[in-house]
Amino acid sequence: MSKETMSRRDALRIGALGTVGVAMLTASNAMAAAPTEKDVKFDEEYDVIVIGTGFAGLAAAAKAAERGYKVLILEKMGRVGGNSVINGGGMAVPNSSWQKKYGIEDSGEMFIKDCLKAGLGINHVELLETIVKRSQDALDFSIKCGAKWQDVKPAWFGGHSAPRSLVTDNMSGSGVIKPMHEFVEKLPGCKIMTRTKMDDFVMSADGTSVVGVTARINYRFDPKLLSDDVENKTGEKKVYKAKKGVVLASGGFSMDKVFRKIQDPRLVEDMDATNHDGATAGALLKAFQIGALPVHIDWIQQGPWASPDERGFGVAPLLTQQGLFKFGVAVDVRNGKRFMNEMADRKTRADAEYVILREAPKMYPVAIGTYNTFEEQIYPIIEKGLAAGGVMKKFDTLDALAANYKIPADALKATVKKYNEDVKNGVEDEFKKQTLKGESLKELKGGDPIDMKGPFYAIRLVPKPHHTMGGLKINTKAQVISANTNKPIPGLFAAGEVTGGTHGASRLGSCAIADCLVCGLVAGENI
Template sequence: MKKEGLSRRDALKFGALGAGLAVFGASNAMAAAPLEKEVKFDEEYDVIVIGTGFAGLAAAAKAAERGLSVLVVEKMGRIGGNSVINGGGMAVPNMPLQKKHGIEDSNERFIEDCLKAGLGINHVELLETIAARATEALEFSIKCGAKWQDVKPAWFGGHSVARTIVTENMSGSGVIQPMVEFVEKLPGCKIYRRTKFDDFVLNAEGRVVGVTVRTNYRFDSKLLSDDLENTAGEKKAYKAKRGVVLASGGFGADKMYRKLQDPRITDDADTTNHSGATAGALLKAFQIGALPVQVDWIQFGPWASPDERGFGVAPLMTQQGLFKHGIAVDVRNGKRFMNELADRKTRADAEFKILRASPEAYPVAIGTYNTFGEQLYPLIDKALQTKVMQKFDTLDQVAAAYKIPAAALKESVAKFNEGVKKGIDEFGKPVATFNGVGIEAKGPYYCVRLAPKPHHTMGGVKINTKAEVISGNTHKPIPGLFAAGEVTGGTHGASRLGTVAVTDCLVFGMIAGENV
């Protein structure tokens, strides 16, 4: 019997589907993307962008500025995904604001910091691209209407210098909202909300030439991974003459897929992500051959609290407040247990070590009013009103409230303050830069309980420095498919350095919009 070769469509069914496709079961994993000849397109554009976060909007803006017609599709009713709820910090090496405040930095130093946080498994060429265009991305956000604080750059955990600029409203919405207005005013550019991407459309040569979607869609977070059982909406097909930009974000809220990657993440584990942060679009990219990279590395936010849902206000109060000039203690013994300004993985691992031994022994971050800094003062009342942060007059009251050994707690505070005075910290925190600012002995004391939450999914599709998605079949770009932001993998390695996500998303969003 003559042995026949596989057709292009059969090859798509059986080849390079990506490790993650197995979660859907054999029948769904083998379902190939629709072919152009099988689809009747309802609308036609030069470019289609999937997702309305930093990366998606930057790609749309750049493509539309080139005179291309652009459609951005967003499955949720709200614009912005995780971008709109993040803390609004953007790491920018060598920016003018650093020079204004006498801060010495370099691209090489930035990359070294990222590699240290990422355990050295980062794809360096992507970091080099981010560093080279970070200032340009900041300027582009300003062009789109974003407003940033004109103060000394913030020093976030894991960075070796202060290089983070923060939006005026201390939220990613300070970038997303003006970018939405900017994009929607550009000729030929529009955004469809509640429009769920379902699949890519390929031509006979394997080029991505469009997408299938469902309009009037209603996301239901109570269902399985990526709302698979939800059949709501009207099926449509949109053609993309130049290409498609995948900017669908990460899968931190996808209970099934994140648990597949890390079985320790229980279904009831809270996340900082919005409910629509699921893996569906990522898996569709794997299905057409996109190369998966480091998908099982999931970052936990060490500054989150069990006393509020989602991202909340705790990360703002801890990252640049209690973690900087205050301390975190193990409630079981009253002692410090980590460098509160280390990279996220180091801190989260230290907190998990305590919680896995004693699940209810949530560590506590402690500081005083002077530890917050002027930009955080307006948020103190909000944090107290929501009860995610508590206020106490004395350390004895702190100890009683959290069942901490009082003498040990007082000793930890005194030891930390002494280290601040000497400029030397037992855990390596850069206290020499604090100008003597530590925990005030007179109080009052502000406290936040800590519990790491899934925050950023490190892995995704492999892209090159042109934001082209690389095929696992050919190791060459998949024609017509670009990607940017958290849906991509390799950039951040094992753990992303804090505030580099905004930079990553804007830079590669811009690049995708330029090259599509």
Template structure:
């Protein structure tokens, strides 16, 4: 503590010595509003233009607020615009139409099981209670969904909508268009948040940003080496919403949480999924929650980078209507509809040190449930392959033919009996529609888990207010929603609950700010 400057001492008086001791008194953690001149003023400022940011922005603007959304990248939407577009909504109207019984309690129990029971139940309850509200908001904005429900891994019943275009862009783009038509709003790209501006009482009253920022994907994290952009100070009269997403692509920070996650570990995320905003919030005293829990998505393909074009084949065809086999044995090794952590762990055991990638398989009936682009694009890329016979498929991947065909026959019997006696995969008619692996051509793709979602982040309450480590109370003027927060998903998130999480707490932030 011997080298604290007068400026650091001033900051300690503003935000509290305890909070700054926690962050080693980072000289760039925050500035006092008396020391800056604001260039512009808004009611609400939101950092991030994905599901959470757009939901917060639209909701706040509906209440007559002047709203500014800031996006550091040149493209709008972050991970939201490239995700698979699957959205869990418990107790939805389509479930009732199809005779599917669901409840808030069932939804929460499914999430808790996947999250190893370390989820924050109060936050999960908010999602269960409000998911239908935000679903209706997306419809109001113009989002379109398929007239059928999916069952994502770990869910006990089908409760998941999928966008008509099979991408999160089917929600993001209509919401962006809706937002831009509202009065008193602006969405600004290439604008990077650098520091919070605090009042004497510690309230967050504004931001220091850089306009004209150019993200550098060569850096391993948000780094001071990148000095692009012009500094501006923006005042937020009613508050700031942090909706900056997770940090799967922040190699430095993620590797400190788990030393195995070095630069060679692939991720489904967009390049800008870094920890900068999260760390700045920690530096002003926000409470960290479960930051070291980082999820692998089990449906990716090793033959392409990132999320790619092959993931949705596994999400909506092979895992639901087919099987995953160990190519060395020709046998199944997991419940293909288990939660993500369970499946990823099982796949890693098969892959081992010799990169023995499992093979994900289904038949021609199964792929009829895919959107055309989810079948055509991976076939064109050569990562998804089509075979006239199971023998041809086995030969291509060096799978023992006899054992493989026995596995397929056994699985088909399980489907007919609606019971998987080996791994407990749900096989009732509402899930697999009596689809077996029997009608050629057959399809196969190699599988591998990739870094997908960071479970941990900022502690928020049920009103989306960020909670201080030191006072145990909300940090005045600071809200957060989506993947930058922690606690909702516990150890592992169920597929399709991210959109519900982001949209719900974005809406709640917009209501309470």
């Protein structure tokens, strides 16, 4: 068995066993796979090396370069951005200048309370506090880089107790990544290399600190391999020195078919996910091997707004989260009844959908609404959803909709009638949906949430692996914590989805951009 394969096996054991697994492997054994500076000859030298070109990586690179450092950014894929490019473009900014502009009351305390509720109370609160303190800074920095945000009332995402999420003009994370990429490329001393895979860390002679990385240039990612990180041998080896340190911003592992199944056996190899193909665990596992402390590795969030009628992320999450879920309903096709709070946190909704799918596989629940259900900024996406291979369908009557999905028509009409009447009479609905009261209802201008004149819109729902909650333990300076010493590993920082603890068991929607940008900036400021 090769050293490379054995290293991955050890790392898989670490990830599966958590902190106990780290303790079981001695420091010398955990670090054996990583070369030291005595074992290599550096091809190039930089102040800072950043692994990954998503929100976190580009933010860290930009801030480090602005401080005058020479920065190398490595990206294993052929394009920059990772999952950030296909992100839905929503950024939660609690107590923001935007909220003040539109008269929305919010606070950092409310935000943290919402996150703790979704995260089942296992969040590392000091990291949430960092997001609260710095999210406006991160928003301002994105604007400085050229990102454009919709100048409308902040959107209300599931699980939040107030509308606090800004959305990019193009309703995609690319609205941040593209201008930030261009900004970074223009900074003196910044170099971005695509198709360059980080293979390992280079440790100091005494094995205690990170001083560089080994990598392969001209690497060709192969999505057909079950474990691209181990089986792919393409590319030419290079060794890069980092005088100040390395920032790991390699993202999550929702597309790592081997590692994700070890953490959650329900996530079988052929299960679709919302992530890009390169969202694998290779860099994370290398950090484990040098003693980095894992946290919450087996908490893998599934997006409850995805559709079985399209691959990956697609358009359904925009049309459901900022459309059908806000004022519409989700129903069980077997009985035509609601079964969840459509605006709850992601885990609550995904779990509710799974109850149905476990009892009746392929009987996908359906989200239903009318034109007034959608937030105004989503209107341009409606036709796209209708044209995208039937991801969203349009019906003139509820009877036609019911017939298409084999829903009992009378039961469905009774569900919608009660739903509308409860709103009209100011009755709190059985699921305590937070958008059906107060200021939010003013958007309906006195009308019913679901307009019985039609037409009606519908999307089938299925949970898909979306965000890996666990990763490396970092402190509020974005330093990676050692499982051997419980202190920072000198020279190693991390930001974004490769880290864990911030969001606990489940992240609230639109918190990823805030988390990644904030911690990326913090890493760039502190390295």
